[in-house]
Amino acid sequence: MATRRKPSPTNSTLLTAGMPSGTVRPLTSSGRRSPFLPTRLEAQLLAIYPLTLLLGSIFSTLSPATRSAPYSVTLQSHPTEFAPSYFAQKKNVFNVYFVKVGWFWATVAFAVFVTFHPSFGSGASTRRVRALLRYGVVTTWWWIVTQWFFGPPLIDRGFRFTGGQCEMLKDPGARDEMSNTREYITAATCKAVGGTWKGGHDISGHVFLLILGSALLWFEFLPALTHVEELRDGRLITLPDGKVASVAVEKELVKVEGAATARGVKFALGVAAMMWWMLLMTAAYFHTWFEKFTGLLVAFAGLWTVYFLPRGVPQIRAWLGMPGV
Template sequence: MSTRNRFKAEVPVSSLSQASSPSSPNGNMNSLKKAPSSPWYPTFLESILLAIYPFTLVLGSLFSVLNSTTRNTPYSGVLQSHPPSIAPSYFALKSNVFNVYFVKIGWVWITGAFFLFCFTHSSLGPRFQPTLTARRIRAIIRYTAVTAVWCAVTQWFFGPPIIDRGFRLTGGQCEIIYSDDPINNYKQDQMSDAREIFTHAACKVAGGSWRGGHDISGHVFILILGSAMLWLEILPDVLRNSGLREDRRIRMHDGAVKTAAVETQDNKGNVHVPSELGLGVRVALCIAGLSWWMLLMTAAYFHTWLEKFTGFLVAFSVIYAVYFVPRGVPAVRSLLGMPGV
């Protein structure tokens, strides 16, 4: 008993504080006992971040119902928006500058922000150098996987994209419409050749309208998918720069569940990942922030509740598959890796 007391008395206070410090390997491992026990769940901070998306959709949708101006302005299901001549807000116009030059070409902005971060942040490799390190390669593979799904859902999937295929499968078709009133006085000419148009874009070019089926909100899909991808890529570096601990858990090949920090440590337990923000992180934050604003505007002025919900559901499914499944499946993690490790 006296030996144990003498040992405890001889341990310097500074050593104890270092052991419990989040910046030290041992302290970090001890503090990670508070991390989620399963690799399949997002961390507390990730949960807050991801919860912003459904909250934004609900907030915008409630605004469209509770705001008297928006509620009393007729909504056209064909246009999927308020008619331009009576739009309740500048952001309710499809021609608003943010919709035309940001959302419509959203994946260009997302791609630019991703590669700027990828090749300017020292956690992925030498800054401003085209060196393909292992971390950069895995980040590009994640980007490619997400982009492939974006393309399949909105652009091309061995023919019409998934959104258009879903619209057709739920009873939708292209209808040639002649009207002087964009809301009420539709006179439809349901031509047999128009019904054979299988994509929204081709229907629009033919002077028709996409009607009758369920149309997943492409705006909601791309705004959530792109910004969430950027957030999850830069989040480990933002947290590390703030001195916060690594809470993500991963399943190892032997079945053990450990903190993701083990994959950034050398044999001595030292972490060799730079702590910085940098230009790439700041630009990604700006793009993600503007995406959030346009998501709120989309929720307030465009699409139905169900269309917005399905856009959200598809986007979240992709994000979970690329950024959370690898934590629980070592084989997938060996291919896709994880941001920040």
């Protein structure tokens, strides 16, 4: 008697997942994992961030210079005259010209990579458009958290929700009258009128920005690097019919070559590496552990929404796609 074969996904089914059929592989034992979870390589990458925060905190605890230097909870740093290191000063050149405008550098690095890397093809290719959409969603999350969200950004809203407020310190005579004011509802406007933003939980904006910006770059160019190094990718996706399949970087991607392409990858790598170094400095000299931890969580929330949620939701993946496919 002939054995009945189980129906297999057709090419049309795979194409409706929003991907070329050549990128989808038959499900292997890795199918026990959820499409919403990172691969082993991605998990190792993401683990760098909490480990960096932990390493910086351990250093600040064990370093004699850091332990002996006064720390201001209001300033969220060591006062300048007692700073144990050049990197512990808020006005150090890397903080002023790199971290405080960190999203500008992340944007430039992303633009160079998307412009010059040959895997995106020429002109307004589908891959390039989807990469720009992913960047747009991540940038929107950065804007909502740190810049504006129908008024104050989420960081300032969270600060006020946990009891924080602006205390006017510039005029000592007016301090008693203004100590309970809540009309200066953002950190920026409070500082602009000479006040001090204090009293609540302040999510570390630096930690949030540095993790979000560097991980954006890593997730976008990691498929290109894994292709060059011939490493297995192993990402899983949910197809429109509910089945789970494995997807990887296409083998027919053009070979990385030429000075322009090298600049695209190397510049993005350089910006990501610099962001990691400043994350380590932030972990060592600025903010409390809990403030840094919440900055990590808020950044991870945005990254998961853009780079992991689409793997399990075909409707979202049809718009945002996945890096490298």
